[in-house]
Amino acid sequence: MKLTSRARFSTVCLHAGQDPDPATGAIITPIYQTSTYVQEALGRHKGFEYARTQNPTRMALERNLAAIEGGRAAFAFASGMAAIGAIATLLQAGDHVVVSDNTYGGTFRLFDKVLRRYQLSFTYVDTSSLDDVERAFTKTTRMLFVETPTNPVMRLTDLRAAADLAHSHDVRLVVDNTFASPYVQRPIELGADIVTHSTTKYLNGHSDSVGGIAIAQRDDDIEWLKFVQNAEGAILSPFDSWLVLRGTKTLPLRMQQHNANGLALAQFLCAHAKVKHVYYPGLPSHPQHELAKRQMRGFGGMLAFELGSLEAARRLLNAVKLHALAESLGGVETLISHPATMTHASVPAERRQALGITDGLVRISAGIEDIEDLKEDLGQALDAV
Numbered sequence: 001m002k003l004t005s006r007a008r009f010s011t012v013c014l015h016a017g018q019d020p021d022p023a024t025g026a027i028i029t030p031i032y033q034t035s036t037y038v039q040e041a042l043g044r045h046k047g048f049e050y051a052r053t054q055n056p057t058r059m060a061l062e063r064n065l066a067a068i069e070g071g072r073a074a075f076a077f078a079s080g081m082a083a084i085g086a087i088a089t090l091l092q093a094g095d096h097v098v099v100s101d102n103t104y105g106g107t108f109r110l111f112d113k114v115l116r117r118y119q120l121s122f123t124y125v126d127t128s129s130l131d132d133v134e135r136a137f138t139k140t141t142r143m144l145f146v147e148t149p150t151n152p153v154m155r156l157t158d159l160r161a162a163a164d165l166a167h168s169h170d171v172r173l174v175v176d177n178t179f180a181s182p183y184v185q186r187p188i189e190l191g192a193d194i195v196t197h198s199t200t201k202y203l204n205g206h207s208d209s210v211g212g213i214a215i216a217q218r219d220d221d222i223e224w225l226k227f228v229q230n231a232e233g234a235i236l237s238p239f240d241s242w243l244v245l246r247g248t249k250t251l252p253l254r255m256q257q258h259n260a261n262g263l264a265l266a267q268f269l270c271a272h273a274k275v276k277h278v279y280y281p282g283l284p285s286h287p288q289h290e291l292a293k294r295q296m297r298g299f300g301g302m303l304a305f306e307l308g309s310l311e312a313a314r315r316l317l318n319a320v321k322l323h324a325l326a327e328s329l330g331g332v333e334t335l336i337s338h339p340a341t342m343t344h345a346s347v348p349a350e351r352r353q354a355l356g357i358t359d360g361l362v363r364i365s366a367g368i369e370d371i372e373d374l375k376e377d378l379g380q381a382l383d384a385v
Contacts, residue, residue: 003015003067013064013249013251013252014248016064017059017064017065018063029057029242031238031239033238034055035051036050037049037051055235055241058235058241062076065248068248069186069215070182070188070189071188073216074214074216075214075226076213076235077214077235078234078237078240079200080197080201081198081212082212085232085234086229086232088111088115089228090221093118095121095140096123097141097142097144098125098127098133099111099122099123100127100157101355102155102355102357103145104147104151104343107147108347121140127144127146127148128157130165134165134169137171141169143174144166145174146173146174147175151302151339152357154279158291158295159173159175159191159295172193172218173194176197177197178196178330179300179329180300181201181203183202183297184255184298185297188217193216194216194221195215196214198211202254202330203248204244205247205250205254206246206247207331209244209247212236255301258301258330258366258367259299261367261374262282263298265366265375266280274307274312274385275305275306275307276307278303279306280303280304281296281300282298301330302363302364302366303366306360309360310360313360316381316385317336317338317381318384320381321377322374322377323381330365333367334365334369334374335365337364340359343363
């Protein structure tokens with residue numbers, strides 16, 4: 001469907017990259033479950049030759065997500081980590097990367113255990129402090145890789161200032177926007193060169209697909225990511241592409257409820273005597289609350305809270321009934337997890353402690369259930385602590 005340049009966010013989510021099927025008029029993009037395409041004659045085809053290289057369902061998703069994030073092109077991969085791995089191929093041996101110290105455990109594992117074998121080096125700093133970021137830059141720094149808010153202690157990076165700093169040193173700014181979603185946060189509008197997501201999370205939103213996306217702005221990055229997507233072949237399947245396209249149609253509605261429930265749960269936990277601290281950028285007590293108000297639209301559905309000990313966390317996690325004890329985030333159902341033994345188990349224990357990922361820390365991905373039911377469930381579980 002033709003969108004005007006003034007089309008607003010909800011309309012873009014619904015329509016960008018998607019046209020009625022030319023064969024039938026179907027309003028929903030079909031699942032083109034094929035491995036190859038018949039050519040009309042030698043050297044003449046309809047723009048599709050082999051499904052690793054091109055697939056109409058994946059192409060519709062890529063166009064949709066590029067428009068949603070405000071980027072020029074997008075490339076869909078089999079997982080969020082596959083997308084980050086493809087972005088890392090922009091680097092060459094000897095290059096240096098500055099990374100948010102509280103980065104996702106899988107990202108740390110890829111950088112520290114795999115990519116360092118190929119003569120890449122990484123420095124992990126608190127990217128909420130741009131002075132620390134600048135001190136970490138070297139002559140070989142080529143990329144600043146930022147997560148904001150961080151997982152799970154919810155520190156923020158000032159993206160506009162980070163982009164200005166990176167570009168003044170001829171460094172790309174790459175932003176993992178998974179935790180916020182493009183509804184809440186717009187990294188490209190704030191100067192980012194590349195934005196990545198695990199589409200598994202808010203973009204899909206229904207806990208039934210695994211995938212990743214890289215959205216780029218620069219011509220050279222677009223050309224290279226297109227080449228690498230085909231060369232390495234870690235593509236998103238047609239069915240998973242279709243599932244994420246279904247998810248983006250309701251992204252604005254879901255994020256409004258995630259925002260509302262996240263804030264309400266954070267406020268509820270703040271008032272509870274057994275909770276020692278709550279990490280949520282929507283609380284006035286958050287040290288970067290003013291930045292969150294400037295940089296985000298709402299404060300998201302992710303929060304974490306400190307109970308003081310592994311035993312207290314275990315008692316709560318074993319007592320919840322409506323909150324599902326599971327890894328991942330961003331689905332319509334509320335998930336609860338223990339970062340130290342689940343999402344961040346690959347991070348060394350001493351590093352977890354330094355980041356605030358203690359044995360007593362619990363993380364919640366607030367879903368879209370009735371908030372009173374969620375508060376009642378947390379309340380009865382806290383009674384067991």
